[in-house]
Amino acid sequence: xxxxxxxxxxxxxxxxxxxxxxxxxxxxxxxxxxxxxxxxxxxxxxxxxxxxxxxxxxxxxxxxxxxxxxxxxxxxxxxxxxxxxxxxxxxxxxxxxxxxxxxxxxxxxxxxxxxxxxxxxxxxxxxxxxxxxxxxxxxxxxxxxxxxxxxxxxxxxxxxxxxxxxxxxxxxxxxxxxxxxxxxxxxxxxxxxxxxxxxxxxxxxxxxxxxxxxxxxxxxxxxxxxxxxxxxxxxxxxxxxxxxxxxxxxxxxxxxxxxxxxxxxxxxxxxxxxxxxxxxxxxxxxxxx
Ligand code: PDD
Numbered sequence: 001x002x003x004x005x006x007x008x009x010x011x012x013x014x015x016x017x018x019x020x021x022x023x024x025x026x027x028x029x030x031x032x033x034x035x036x037x038x039x040x041x042x043x044x045x046x047x048x049x050x051x052x053x054x055x056x057x058x059x060x061x062x063x064x065x066x067x068x069x070x071x072x073x074x075x076x077x078x079x080x081x082x083x084x085x086x087x088x089x090x091x092x093x094x095x096x097x098x099x100x101x102x103x104x105x106x107x108x109x110x111x112x113x114x115x116x117x118x119x120x121x122x123x124x125x126x127x128x129x130x131x132x133x134x135x136x137x138x139x140x141x142x143x144x145x146x147x148x149x150x151x152x153x154x155x156x157x158x159x160x161x162x163x164x165x166x167x168x169x170x171x172x173x174x175x176x177x178x179x180x181x182x183x184x185x186x187x188x189x190x191x192x193x194x195x196x197x198x199x200x201x202x203x204x205x206x207x208x209x210x211x212x213x214x215x216x217x218x219x220x221x222x223x224x225x226x227x228x229x230x231x232x233x234x235x236x237x238x239x240x241x242x243x244x245x246x247x248x249x250x251x252x253x254x255x256x257x258x259x260x261x262x263x264x265x266x267x268x269x270x271x272x273x274x275x276x277x278x279x280x281x282x283x284x285x286x287x288x289x
Pocket of ligand 1: 180181182183184203207245
Protein backbone atom coordinates (compact mmCIF):
# COMPACT_ATOMS: atom_id res chain seq x y z
CA UNK A 1 0.00 0.00 0.00
CA UNK A 2 1.41 3.38 -0.90
CA UNK A 3 -1.07 6.07 -0.08
CA UNK A 4 -0.67 9.81 -0.27
CA UNK A 5 -1.48 11.26 3.14
CA UNK A 6 -2.00 14.82 4.33
CA UNK A 7 0.09 16.31 7.12
CA UNK A 8 -0.02 19.99 8.08
CA UNK A 9 -0.37 21.41 4.58
CA UNK A 10 1.76 18.81 2.77
CA UNK A 11 0.96 15.79 0.63
CA UNK A 12 3.38 12.99 1.49
CA UNK A 13 3.88 9.28 0.81
CA UNK A 14 2.51 7.30 3.76
CA UNK A 15 5.99 6.26 4.95
CA UNK A 16 7.37 9.81 4.69
CA UNK A 17 4.75 11.46 6.93
CA UNK A 18 6.14 11.78 10.46
CA UNK A 19 4.61 13.22 13.65
CA UNK A 20 6.73 14.27 16.65
CA UNK A 21 7.12 11.98 19.70
CA UNK A 22 6.13 15.09 21.68
CA UNK A 23 2.77 15.37 19.96
CA UNK A 24 0.02 15.66 22.59
CA UNK A 25 -2.15 13.30 20.56
CA UNK A 26 0.51 10.63 21.19
CA UNK A 27 1.27 11.57 24.83
CA UNK A 28 -2.21 12.52 26.16
CA UNK A 29 -4.74 11.34 23.53
CA UNK A 30 -5.24 15.11 23.18
CA UNK A 31 -6.79 14.89 19.72
CA UNK A 32 -10.09 14.60 17.95
CA UNK A 33 -11.02 12.75 14.78
CA UNK A 34 -13.70 12.24 12.13
CA UNK A 35 -14.44 9.36 9.77
CA UNK A 36 -16.38 10.05 6.56
CA UNK A 37 -17.47 7.31 4.18
CA UNK A 38 -17.02 7.45 0.41
CA UNK A 39 -19.26 5.42 -1.89
CA UNK A 40 -19.67 5.77 -5.64
CA UNK A 41 -17.11 8.61 -5.62
CA UNK A 42 -19.24 10.65 -3.18
CA UNK A 43 -18.64 11.93 0.35
CA UNK A 44 -21.43 10.62 2.59
CA UNK A 45 -23.05 12.92 5.18
CA UNK A 46 -20.11 15.31 4.80
CA UNK A 47 -21.86 18.44 6.21
CA UNK A 48 -22.70 16.59 9.44
CA UNK A 49 -19.13 15.37 9.92
CA UNK A 50 -17.69 18.83 9.23
CA UNK A 51 -20.10 20.40 11.74
CA UNK A 52 -19.29 17.84 14.45
CA UNK A 53 -15.56 18.35 13.85
CA UNK A 54 -16.04 22.01 14.70
CA UNK A 55 -18.04 21.12 17.84
CA UNK A 56 -15.35 18.67 19.02
CA UNK A 57 -12.58 21.22 18.45
CA UNK A 58 -14.51 23.93 20.29
CA UNK A 59 -15.15 21.60 23.23
CA UNK A 60 -11.42 20.80 23.42
CA UNK A 61 -10.26 24.41 22.93
CA UNK A 62 -8.27 23.41 19.81
CA UNK A 63 -8.33 25.94 16.95
CA UNK A 64 -9.66 24.80 13.57
CA UNK A 65 -6.52 24.69 11.39
CA UNK A 66 -8.30 25.39 8.05
CA UNK A 67 -11.52 27.11 7.00
CA UNK A 68 -14.67 25.31 5.81
CA UNK A 69 -13.91 25.71 2.09
CA UNK A 70 -10.41 24.34 2.48
CA UNK A 71 -11.61 21.45 4.63
CA UNK A 72 -13.95 20.26 1.88
CA UNK A 73 -11.26 20.82 -0.78
CA UNK A 74 -8.83 18.69 1.27
CA UNK A 75 -11.34 15.82 1.48
CA UNK A 76 -11.85 15.88 -2.28
CA UNK A 77 -8.15 16.32 -3.07
CA UNK A 78 -7.14 13.45 -0.76
CA UNK A 79 -9.71 11.12 -2.33
CA UNK A 80 -8.62 12.10 -5.85
CA UNK A 81 -4.90 11.69 -5.10
CA UNK A 82 -5.63 8.17 -3.82
CA UNK A 83 -8.24 7.30 -6.51
CA UNK A 84 -10.66 6.54 -3.68
CA UNK A 85 -14.18 5.78 -4.91
CA UNK A 86 -15.27 3.54 -2.01
CA UNK A 87 -13.89 3.49 1.53
CA UNK A 88 -13.18 5.99 4.26
CA UNK A 89 -11.49 9.28 4.91
CA UNK A 90 -9.91 9.52 8.38
CA UNK A 91 -9.06 12.97 9.75
CA UNK A 92 -7.29 13.72 13.02
CA UNK A 93 -6.39 17.01 14.68
CA UNK A 94 -4.25 17.01 17.80
CA UNK A 95 -3.46 20.03 19.93
CA UNK A 96 0.15 19.87 18.64
CA UNK A 97 3.63 19.23 20.05
CA UNK A 98 5.34 20.60 23.14
CA UNK A 99 7.65 19.19 25.82
CA UNK A 100 5.53 16.86 27.98
CA UNK A 101 3.43 18.91 30.39
CA UNK A 102 -0.13 18.40 31.67
CA UNK A 103 -0.74 22.10 31.19
CA UNK A 104 -0.92 23.19 27.57
CA UNK A 105 -0.09 26.71 26.43
CA UNK A 106 -2.66 28.80 24.56
CA UNK A 107 -0.78 29.25 21.28
CA UNK A 108 -0.16 25.68 20.10
CA UNK A 109 -0.16 24.79 16.42
CA UNK A 110 -2.42 21.75 15.84
CA UNK A 111 -1.17 18.64 14.05
CA UNK A 112 -3.60 17.94 11.22
CA UNK A 113 -3.47 14.57 9.43
CA UNK A 114 -5.75 12.87 6.92
CA UNK A 115 -5.56 9.50 5.19
CA UNK A 116 -7.76 7.19 3.14
CA UNK A 117 -8.73 3.56 3.70
CA UNK A 118 -10.06 1.83 0.59
CA UNK A 119 -12.66 -0.80 1.50
CA UNK A 120 -15.90 -2.23 0.27
CA UNK A 121 -18.43 -0.32 2.36
CA UNK A 122 -21.38 -1.62 0.33
CA UNK A 123 -20.15 -5.23 0.47
CA UNK A 124 -20.63 -5.44 4.25
CA UNK A 125 -21.21 -9.18 4.94
CA UNK A 126 -22.84 -8.40 8.30
CA UNK A 127 -25.79 -6.74 6.56
CA UNK A 128 -26.94 -10.29 5.73
CA UNK A 129 -26.00 -12.16 8.91
CA UNK A 130 -26.25 -9.45 11.58
CA UNK A 131 -24.01 -8.88 14.58
CA UNK A 132 -23.79 -10.62 17.95
CA UNK A 133 -23.10 -8.18 20.79
CA UNK A 134 -21.78 -8.69 24.30
CA UNK A 135 -22.82 -6.29 27.06
CA UNK A 136 -19.98 -4.75 29.09
CA UNK A 137 -19.97 -2.04 31.76
CA UNK A 138 -19.49 1.49 30.40
CA UNK A 139 -15.89 2.40 31.21
CA UNK A 140 -15.11 5.43 29.07
CA UNK A 141 -14.76 9.03 30.23
CA UNK A 142 -17.84 11.17 30.80
CA UNK A 143 -17.54 13.47 27.74
CA UNK A 144 -18.44 10.94 25.05
CA UNK A 145 -20.14 13.53 22.84
CA UNK A 146 -16.64 14.76 21.90
CA UNK A 147 -15.07 12.56 19.24
CA UNK A 148 -11.65 12.15 20.87
CA UNK A 149 -9.04 9.52 20.04
CA UNK A 150 -9.29 8.10 23.60
CA UNK A 151 -10.49 4.77 22.24
CA UNK A 152 -8.47 2.39 24.43
CA UNK A 153 -11.33 1.01 26.56
CA UNK A 154 -13.45 0.44 23.44
CA UNK A 155 -10.55 -1.20 21.64
CA UNK A 156 -9.66 -3.54 24.55
CA UNK A 157 -13.28 -4.56 25.13
CA UNK A 158 -14.05 -5.12 21.44
CA UNK A 159 -10.91 -7.25 21.07
CA UNK A 160 -11.83 -9.35 24.15
CA UNK A 161 -15.38 -9.75 22.84
CA UNK A 162 -14.18 -10.90 19.41
CA UNK A 163 -11.86 -13.44 21.05
CA UNK A 164 -14.95 -14.81 22.81
CA UNK A 165 -16.82 -15.09 19.51
CA UNK A 166 -18.88 -11.86 19.61
CA UNK A 167 -18.72 -9.16 16.95
CA UNK A 168 -18.83 -6.11 19.19
CA UNK A 169 -19.70 -4.81 22.63
CA UNK A 170 -22.70 -2.89 23.93
CA UNK A 171 -21.85 -0.46 26.74
CA UNK A 172 -24.26 -0.37 29.70
CA UNK A 173 -24.34 2.35 32.37
CA UNK A 174 -26.77 2.50 35.33
CA UNK A 175 -28.81 -0.24 33.67
CA UNK A 176 -29.22 1.67 30.39
CA UNK A 177 -27.56 1.06 27.05
CA UNK A 178 -25.27 3.89 25.92
CA UNK A 179 -23.89 2.69 22.55
CA UNK A 180 -21.63 0.10 20.88
CA UNK A 181 -17.81 0.42 20.77
CA UNK A 182 -17.86 2.62 17.66
CA UNK A 183 -21.49 2.94 16.62
CA UNK A 184 -24.86 4.07 17.97
CA UNK A 185 -27.33 1.37 18.99
CA UNK A 186 -31.06 1.30 18.23
CA UNK A 187 -33.99 -1.05 18.77
CA UNK A 188 -37.34 -1.54 17.08
CA UNK A 189 -40.12 -2.31 19.57
CA UNK A 190 -42.87 -4.89 18.98
CA UNK A 191 -45.20 -2.09 17.78
CA UNK A 192 -42.63 -0.99 15.15
CA UNK A 193 -41.24 2.10 16.91
CA UNK A 194 -37.56 2.87 16.34
CA UNK A 195 -36.03 3.73 19.72
CA UNK A 196 -32.63 5.30 20.17
CA UNK A 197 -30.96 6.83 23.19
CA UNK A 198 -31.50 10.56 23.57
CA UNK A 199 -28.48 12.84 23.06
CA UNK A 200 -26.32 13.78 26.05
CA UNK A 201 -22.68 13.52 27.12
CA UNK A 202 -23.24 9.75 27.55
CA UNK A 203 -22.84 8.96 23.87
CA UNK A 204 -21.41 10.23 20.60
CA UNK A 205 -23.93 12.26 18.61
CA UNK A 206 -23.65 10.03 15.56
CA UNK A 207 -24.14 11.65 12.20
CA UNK A 208 -25.60 8.45 10.75
CA UNK A 209 -27.94 8.22 13.78
CA UNK A 210 -29.36 11.66 12.95
CA UNK A 211 -29.76 10.81 9.26
CA UNK A 212 -31.52 7.54 10.05
CA UNK A 213 -33.95 9.23 12.46
CA UNK A 214 -34.83 11.75 9.72
CA UNK A 215 -35.29 9.02 7.11
CA UNK A 216 -37.38 6.90 9.49
CA UNK A 217 -39.72 9.82 10.21
CA UNK A 218 -40.00 10.71 6.52
CA UNK A 219 -40.89 7.08 5.78
CA UNK A 220 -43.74 7.34 8.31
CA UNK A 221 -42.10 5.18 10.98
CA UNK A 222 -42.54 6.05 14.64
CA UNK A 223 -39.29 7.10 16.33
CA UNK A 224 -38.48 7.86 19.97
CA UNK A 225 -35.31 9.21 21.57
CA UNK A 226 -34.99 7.92 25.15
CA UNK A 227 -32.97 5.65 27.42
CA UNK A 228 -33.71 1.93 27.43
CA UNK A 229 -32.45 -1.06 29.40
CA UNK A 230 -30.65 -4.19 28.19
CA UNK A 231 -33.81 -6.16 29.07
CA UNK A 232 -35.89 -3.92 26.78
CA UNK A 233 -33.29 -4.34 24.02
CA UNK A 234 -33.36 -8.12 24.43
CA UNK A 235 -37.17 -8.11 24.22
CA UNK A 236 -37.21 -5.89 21.11
CA UNK A 237 -38.30 -7.23 17.75
CA UNK A 238 -35.23 -5.81 15.97
CA UNK A 239 -31.96 -4.08 16.81
CA UNK A 240 -29.28 -2.37 14.74
CA UNK A 241 -26.25 -0.13 14.95
CA UNK A 242 -25.39 2.93 12.87
CA UNK A 243 -22.05 4.52 11.98
CA UNK A 244 -20.26 6.18 9.09
CA UNK A 245 -18.46 2.91 8.32
CA UNK A 246 -21.25 0.38 8.83
CA UNK A 247 -24.28 2.51 7.82
CA UNK A 248 -27.20 0.49 9.29
CA UNK A 249 -26.06 -2.96 10.44
CA UNK A 250 -28.46 -5.46 12.02
CA UNK A 251 -27.88 -6.86 15.51
CA UNK A 252 -29.29 -10.38 15.89
CA UNK A 253 -28.24 -11.27 19.44
CA UNK A 254 -27.18 -9.72 22.74
CA UNK A 255 -25.25 -11.93 25.19
CA UNK A 256 -26.25 -14.86 22.94
CA UNK A 257 -29.99 -14.13 23.42
CA UNK A 258 -31.61 -13.79 19.97
CA UNK A 259 -33.34 -10.48 19.18
CA UNK A 260 -36.80 -11.08 17.69
CA UNK A 261 -36.55 -14.21 15.59
CA UNK A 262 -32.74 -13.95 15.49
CA UNK A 263 -32.65 -12.84 11.85
CA UNK A 264 -32.23 -9.47 10.11
CA UNK A 265 -35.39 -7.45 10.74
CA UNK A 266 -37.52 -5.85 7.99
CA UNK A 267 -37.42 -2.30 9.42
CA UNK A 268 -33.63 -2.52 9.78
CA UNK A 269 -33.37 -3.62 6.13
CA UNK A 270 -35.76 -0.85 5.06
CA UNK A 271 -33.68 1.80 6.85
CA UNK A 272 -30.44 0.47 5.34
CA UNK A 273 -31.93 0.58 1.84
CA UNK A 274 -33.36 4.06 2.41
CA UNK A 275 -29.99 5.29 3.64
CA UNK A 276 -27.97 3.81 0.75
CA UNK A 277 -30.39 5.06 -1.91
CA UNK A 278 -30.67 8.53 -0.40
CA UNK A 279 -26.91 8.95 0.02
CA UNK A 280 -26.12 7.60 -3.45
CA UNK A 281 -28.50 10.26 -4.79
CA UNK A 282 -27.40 13.12 -2.52
CA UNK A 283 -23.76 12.42 -1.55
CA UNK A 284 -21.22 15.13 -2.37
CA UNK A 285 -19.37 14.20 -5.59
CA UNK A 286 -15.59 14.17 -5.16
CA UNK A 287 -14.97 14.86 -8.83
CA UNK A 288 -16.67 18.29 -8.67
CA UNK A 289 -14.49 21.33 -7.98
N1 PDD B 1 -17.09 5.73 14.95
N2 PDD B 1 -20.47 6.08 18.70
C1 PDD B 1 -19.13 5.94 18.72
C2 PDD B 1 -18.47 5.70 20.03
C3 PDD B 1 -18.38 6.02 17.52
O1 PDD B 1 -17.05 5.90 17.57
C4 PDD B 1 -19.06 6.23 16.30
C5 PDD B 1 -18.34 6.32 14.99
C6 PDD B 1 -20.47 6.37 16.32
C7 PDD B 1 -21.26 6.64 15.08
O2 PDD B 1 -21.09 7.97 14.65
P1 PDD B 1 -21.19 8.36 13.11
O3 PDD B 1 -22.52 7.90 12.63
O4 PDD B 1 -21.07 9.82 13.10
O5 PDD B 1 -20.05 7.65 12.39
C8 PDD B 1 -21.13 6.30 17.53
C9 PDD B 1 -16.24 5.82 13.77
C10 PDD B 1 -16.90 5.31 12.54
C11 PDD B 1 -14.91 5.19 14.06
O6 PDD B 1 -14.45 5.36 15.17
O7 PDD B 1 -14.32 4.56 13.16
